Amino acid sequence: MAEHLSYAGRLQLVKSVLFGIQTYWAQIFILPKKILKEIEARFRCFLWTGSSAPAKKSLVAWNNVCLPRVCGGWNLLSLLEWNKAAVTKLLWDIAHKADNLWVKWVHIYYFKHKDCWTTPTPARCSWFLKKILSCRDAVNDQRGWDGFVQGNKLKIKKLYAAIRPQVPKVPWKRVTCHNLATPKSVFILWLALWNRLVTKDRLLQWHISCDPRKVWSKVLGILHVSKPVQQFSDEVDWMKKIYRSSRLKNKVIQVAFTETVYGIWIQRNAVLFTGCCKSVDALVRDIVFHSIICRVLVARLALFFMLGSDCAFIFLKLRFSLHLYCIAVLFLLTVSLCCLLVVAVCFAVSAVLVLCSAGCAVVHC
Known part of the structure; x- marks a missing residue:
């Protein structure tokens, strides 16, 4: 198991x-x-x-x-x-x-x-x-x-x-520490930073349909980041500067980079063991939606409220139906209403207990 x-x-x-x-x-x-x-x-x-x-x-x-x-x-x-x-x-x-x-x-x-x-x-x-x-x-x-x-x-x-x-301390400590990506993705990124992941240099030599450079370029485009795609070491140096800021957008870029490395590693395994590989668009769709959006939504419940227009753009860009965005917002509203309802019930019970205790005191008097 x-x-x-x-x-x-x-x-x-x-x-x-x-x-x-x-x-x-x-x-x-x-x-x-x-x-x-x-x-x-x-x-x-x-x-x-x-x-x-x-x-x-x-x-x-x-x-x-x-x-x-x-x-x-x-x-x-x-x-x-x-x-x-x-x-x-x-x-x-x-x-x-x-x-x-x-x-x-x-x-x-x-x-x-x-x-x-x-x-x-x-x-x-x-x-x-x-x-x-x-x-x-x-x-x-x-x-x-x-x-x-x-x-x-x-x-x-x-x-x-x-x-x-x-x-x-290692120079890339900010890349793995306080990373909001999934733990399995952070571990694979950690292996790549130790230069122990075979995907990084060998994947480009296999001539597969899923080019890592194209994948990362499309992810950056969806996140509204305009920069040329460089070597892995240069991208890590750029990510070090990104991680110095605590802005939510930079946190999303951090998760995107981590999940992209993990997605490419998964494609390497698929090519090696099954001989099949997803297209660039399919892999980007998985990285952005299933990994980045869902992960950040759990970690930061206010993501859809703070970046509403950007999130809507991401869903439209990836041809996702807009009702998923509405479902996420309704889910957050439902959770908030349930919390308010629990607080109101506790307050009402406390008020009833106070009134009962006051009534008992009056009767004894």
Whole structure:
């Protein structure tokens, strides 16, 4: 079943489910490095192949996938650093929570009421306690606890951000961050930015009927953007400037660029595996309507009100019936009326309760 999920679907499953399974144990034990590498290997295979069976297929290195979004990754947890940061919380308990029973036992049995921070690791300590005490070096490297404590509690997230490897930000961070396009399209664009998508250079050599340059040119024309179509790297440089503005039109262009890259990639797969390909007009219709209009409509409910004339032009340009535009507007109006109705009912119920309570008070008097 997982093989039918997109890359973005598998990524979300890894982040929400698979990482959550090991997070509990990572906060209790220092897991062996071999176990952590095996778990990461399973995660990596599931992301790229949809199966946990060992495989060498990996479009992007796992270390790059675990980087923050602004550094060119997907902000996945690095299990080794996360395990170390999580167990450091136990070191915090030993150093600051002297009222806990197990902390008292550690101080009496191992440290003999000495300072646990400066005392060398006792030789008779268990392997588990030795691993906890070894985290003192990581805290000392960060110049103490001050930057990770909030409200007398240690924040594992802050400590993890400090001990993980620090890498520079990628120049195209604005292209993928806060992108309103579908997650599967953003993931494919991310692969293209890492130069790991074969479509970009090879599609033009296959002489198919769906020319990527013509597709992007038609999408730009529909969005009223007059510019020549350039190479992919030049288009990315232009998109960096577009993303600096928070205007709604620029957000739409951002979604259009992302969905166009995804649509071209889908056509590459169709040519490679089925031998068929849509025409330029059919692909543009899918990109603009099913991807851009519907996606932005969900993300911004006011799109049709703010860009009414442009949206109507898009529907007419693509030969869509105008009643779809009216249906979208009626849907928004219906939702608004339902919200107002719920508020009115709540207000009426509150008024009745107040009157009833006032009447009961008068009767008792």
